Amino acid sequence: MTSDGVGLWGRTAPPAPDTAPLDREGEASVAVIGAGYTGLSAALHLARAGVDVVVLEAGAIGGGASGRNVGLVNAGLWLPPQELIARAGPRHGAALLDCLGRAPAEVWRIIAEEEIACEASPIGTLHCAPDRKGLTALQARAAQWQAHGVALELLAAPETRARLGSDRFLGALCDPRAGTLQPLAYARGLARAALARGARIHTDSAVRQLAPLSSGGWELVCPQARLRAGQVILASDCAPGAPRIEMASEQVILPYFNLATDPLPDALRAHVLPSQQGAWDTRKLLTSWRLDAAGRFIIGSVGQLGAADGAIHRAWARRQMRRLYPALAGQRFTEGWWGRIGMTRDALPRFHQPAPGLWAVSGYNGRGIAPGTVFGRLLAELCLGQISVEAMPLPLSPPRPVLLRALRGLALRSGAAALHLISGHARQ
Ligand SMILES: Cc1cc2nc3c(=O)[nH]c(=O)nc-3n(C[C@H](O)[C@H](O)[C@H](O)COP(=O)(O)OP(=O)(O)OC[C@H]3O[C@@H](n4cnc5c(N)ncnc54)[C@H](O)[C@@H]3O)c2cc1C
Structure with missing residues (x-):
């Protein structure tokens, strides 16, 4: 069992395309730092437009969060629609909701x-309520999406039980826009598609330095x-070693793990998740x-x-x-892996232009498959001059570091371990 790396997804994804480190001086119209969904989607869309694009990745394709996640392709963010709009403001909030609502499609x-x-299964996901509080939250969420013209399916307990094969829940919200996929296979597939359209991807090519050139443009320094x-x-999102x-x-790092059984x-199988839909619950420390x-x-x-904390989890x-x-009860976990989720202060992603010709979107707060894909495309369109900064569904903002970031991350990690240590014993 692996306790790091991409775990099960590395075992079942199609092989990564052949790539090599950047080992000679080169030029590109656009350089992309990081081969996760954001970078690969940007590269694919730039390559589709005929742009000479080079991706520089510190490790392997999808080696960050993109190859380690749960694979729930969801619409919107964690925040319910009303809260999202309240935090992002009316203009950007409405645009962001609309954009991310369409993102799974x-x-x-x-x-x-x-x-x-990539085992794509666009059959909806289930957000499940184990208690009254959770059910009320789901009802409010459904009503708020409805107010934006999106009909989600609020399931009563019997239908929830039929879909989940579990009687632990009072109800669930089914989002038909959503679904599941094999996360690493999707990342590798995006890379393969970008390569096929002329993009170049260099793995094991960490960008150590990023400097403006007096003649305009940027110089990216890799080890070789x-x-x-x-x-x-x-x-590069919140990955360690990000060049800026x-x-x-x-972003405060929230670690998240997955454990998998054998088939x-x-x-x-007839009784466990008979609907085949991916699920999660409304608890703060979610499952x-x-x-x-x-x-x-x-x-x-x-x-x-x-x-x-591995043994506790x-x-x-x-x-x-x-x-x-x-x-x-008799099933054993044969794979385990974990990754870093970057959480921003207000749970909204960030859009930055630290200097002319340098663009970044990051901080999807655990909802990055669809948003990363869409923001990758939007960043490509910005580079191409097809859209303006004002057309982005996020405001341009200066980076604001979180105070005591490492300590907050440690508190989240230890808090989760403490709660998992005590939770569930009484209910066995
Ligand atoms: C365990 C887990 C579960 C999750 N579950 C879900 C889910 O079910 N659904 C969902 O939508 N989202 C989920 N997420 C969130 C989602 O995976 C991320 O938001 C998304 O993958 C971020 O994509 P990205 O391309 O922005 O960043 P990443 O995938 O992290 O890619 C950044 C890349 O940059 C590279 N890099 C860093 N520094 C450098 C450098 N100096 N030079 C070159 N390259 C560099 C890294 O190696 C990395 O490959 C989950 C995340 C985790 C960790």
């Missing part, structure tokens, strides 16, 4: 257009070579769960599978799996 369309094999580019898209640390430093026997295409049960929550996940599905 864009993911499904790209997957179809580029024939990406340099690249000159007219414009640069910073798509001020952008990563406005479930057919007799169990997510889903099946992959082979029928592995994947359960996740906040926490890091490190030496100190694994024990909690076994208890929680049994609570949701007593029939899974």
Whole structure:
């Protein structure tokens, strides 16, 4: 079992396309830093437009959050529509809601257009209420989307039970726009599509320095070579080693882990998530769960599978799996992995232009598959001059580092471990 890396997704994704480090001086119209969804979507859209684009990735394609996540392709952000608009302001809030509401459709369309094999399952997701408070929150969320012309399905307890195969919930909100995919396979598929259209991707090519050129444009310094580019898209999000640390430093790191069983026997598959829809609950310390295409049960929550807390989270996940599905009591976890979710102060993503020709969007707060895809395209359109800064659904803002960032991250990590240590024992 791996406690780091991309875990199960690395085992079941199609192989990564062949790439190599940047090892000679080069030039590009646009350089993209980071091969996650944001960078790869930007590269794909630039390459589709015939632009000479080079992606520089510190590690492997999808080696950051994009290859480690749960694979829930959701519409909007974690914030319910009203709160999103209240925080982002009426103009940007309405634009952001509209843009991210349509974002899953864009993911499904790209997957179809580029024939990406990534276990795409656009059959909706289930946001599940284990208690009255959760149910009220889901009712409010459904009403708020309805006010924006989007009909979600609010399921009563019997229908929720039928779809989940679990009787632990009072109701659920089904979002038909959403679905699941194999996250690393999607990232590798985007990379393959970008390469096929002429983009160049260099892996193991960490950008150590980013300097403006007196002649205009930028110089990107990698360990073995340099690249000159007219414009640069910073798509390194909160990953460690991001070249402009001020952008990563406005996000507090929330670790999130996943544990997966081997494929479930057919007799169990009929009763565990019979609807095949990915699910998560309304609790603050949430549980997510889903099946992959082979029928592995994947359960996740906040926490890091490190030496100190890994055993606590694994024990909690076994208890929680049994609570949701007593029939899974005998199942063992054979894969485990975790990643970093970047959380901004107000749970909204950020759009920056730190200098002319340098663009960045980051901070999806755990909702990055569809938003990363869409913002990658929008960053490409900005570089192409097809849209203006004013057309972006986010305001341009200066990076504002979070005070005591490391300490806050540590508090989230330890808080999750403490809660998982005590949670579930009484309810066995
Ligand atoms: C465990 C987990 C579960 C999640 N679950 C979901 C989910 O179910 N649904 C959902 O929508 N979202 C989910 N998310 C969030 C989502 O995965 C992210 O928001 C999204 O992947 C961010 O994409 P990105 O391209 O902006 O960044 P990343 O995927 O993190 O990519 C950034 C890349 O930049 C590279 N990099 C960093 N520094 C440098 C440098 N100096 N030079 C070159 N390259 C550099 C990194 O190596 C990395 O590959 C989850 C995240 C995690 C961690």
